[in-house]
Amino acid sequence: xxxxAAPTMEERxxxxxxxxxxxxxxxxxxxxxxxxxxxxxxFEARCPQQWVxxxxxxxxxxxxxxxxxxxxxxxxxxxxxx
Amino acid sequence: xxxxxxRKERQQRSRRLRDLRALALGQGDFQxxxxxGAARSKADFLGRWVLLYFGFTHCPDVCPEELxxxxxxxxxxxxxPALPPVQPLFVTVDPERDDAAALARYLRDFHPRLVGLTGxxxxxxxxxxxxxxxxxxxxxxxxxxxxVDHSVLTFxxxxxxIFRDCYGRSRTAEEVARSVRGHMDTY
Numbered sequence: 001x002x003x004x005a006a007p008t009m010e011e012r013x014x015x016x017x018x019x020x021x022x023x024x025x026x027x028x029x030x031x032x033x034x035x036x037x038x039x040x041x042x043f044e045a046r047c048p049q050q051w052v053x054x055x056x057x058x059x060x061x062x063x064x065x066x067x068x069x070x071x072x073x074x075x076x077x078x079x080x081x082x
Numbered sequence: 083x084x085x086x087x088x089r090k091e092r093q094q095r096s097r098r099l100r101d102l103r104a105l106a107l108g109q110g111d112f113q114x115x116x117x118x119g120a121a122r123s124k125a126d127f128l129g130r131w132v133l134l135y136f137g138f139t140h141c142p143d144v145c146p147e148e149l150x151x152x153x154x155x156x157x158x159x160x161x162x163p164a165l166p167p168v169q170p171l172f173v174t175v176d177p178e179r180d181d182a183a184a185l186a187r188y189l190r191d192f193h194p195r196l197v198g199l200t201g202x203x204x205x206x207x208x209x210x211x212x213x214x215x216x217x218x219x220x221x222x223x224x225x226x227x228x229x230v231d232h233s234v235l236t237f238x239x240x241x242x243x244i245f246r247d248c249y250g251r252s253r254t255a256e257e258v259a260r261s262v263r264g265h266m267d268t269y
Contacts, residue, residue, distance in 0.1 A: 004226070006139035006187075008191075012143075050229050051142040054143075
């Protein structure tokens with residue numbers, strides 16, 4: 001809402017911490033979100049919804065970037081071959 | 083002959099600087115208000131080196147990181163007493179939410195001399211346009227919250243208000259400080 005104050009420094013760090021814990025969990029479970037439900041909920045509780053969306057997109061982007069770096073670019077038509 | 087050529091180069095340089103100074107106020111100018119409510123334009127900052135960043139207080143991660151970096155770069159430069167002080171500036175790209183009070187609260191966590199600027203949507207739009215900064219507010223959610231997509235750049239202005247350099251996400255605080263020092267040396 002327009003009256004909602006921006007998160008303070010402490011709130012930002014708490015949010016980033018919860019996000020990092022959730023992401024570490026995903027990293028150690030091959031991105032299986034079902035294995036990280038509790039940390040996902042903690043992440044959503046600690047961060048504004050808009051930030052959760054932003055960080056979800058960031059993670060997708062980072063994964064995609066890593067894929068490009070390790071596997072190289074495969075145009076959609078060639079995907080079946082790899 | 084070398085002396086005459088050197089003198090001619092100096093005169094050309096003076097003339098060019100005079101012309102650039104005349105243009106300075108028309109380029110990259112802004113009409114905004116600081117957190118005390120005082121009107122500020124670029125003229126108020128002439129005579130000082132300026133590091134200027136556009137962002138918003140509801141920013142998830144990029145703006146706090148860039149402001150940390152900006153603060154650290156200014157601190158590094160402050161360590162050298164031979165260098166002139168650098169003025170850090172923050173201009174909001176979210177004037178609807180970032181009023182003077184919101185900016186003051188937010189900027190407290192960064193460099194003590196960091197000045198925050200806001201204004202009417204038109205004034206902020208004009209300031210961003212003057213620096214060719216892309217700004218795009220995203221859709222609002224059920225709570226009315228939104229993020230603002232924007233170019234992530236820190237601009238270096240010299241004491242004549244001339245744009246000298248800009249620094250993106252990939253530059254470290256040390257690299258920014260080193261670059262500013264280099265520009266100061268050739269000024």
